[in-house]
Amino acid sequence: ETGVTQSPTHLIKTRGQQVTLRCSSQSGHNTVSWYQQALGQGPQFIFQYYREEENGRGNFPPRFSGLQFPNYSSELNVNALELDDSALYLCASSPPAPGQGSGELFFGEGSRLTVL
């Protein structure tokens, strides 16, 4: 069983640029969530995708956007990068869950973004 994979693992951008991060979900998982983890902090929820639709969003501006594809893989796009966007971006997938769901997330290794 293949776990969650993310690419690229590290990247450096400058202010104002745009970035696209990619994620392949674990086999059988149809829900993908993205989190931002700043240094020394816990992960913060950006948004979640389920069946190619956004299914909830955290307190992030519209320049953070995403997509989910029919194979459940996903992209996170960030436009007009700011210095504070420097963080570890984590993708997590979760299996189909009844009702409210179990909430168990399985994380990829993350993409570390540095904005100069």
Add this chain to the structure above:
Amino acid sequence: QKEVEQNSGPLSVPEGAIASLNCTYSDRGSQSFFWYRQYSGKSPELIMSIYSNGDKEDGRFTAQLNKASQYVSLLIRDSQPSDSATYLCAVNRPQGAQKLVFGQGTRLTINP
């Protein structure tokens, strides 16, 4: 008030002792509670989940939940140096499945 609060530590525990990690949450409607372990430079790894009041044991780990006090804890028995990591408490928002709110994490160091 943060939705999920943890002491940031660092918490130092001698090898073989019990490490006790604590977490409080603000939303009384929260239903699912998780502990993740995160090694430096790595991604979070789920180690325990708990959904009802009381204790849940898995090997050397015990999660404790008290919904009346809005309190979750993690006990690690017979602590090993390999347990040295940051432990993240996470709570599932009641209005949406699988959208976790994380605390800032507690850095645990096990001293040989």
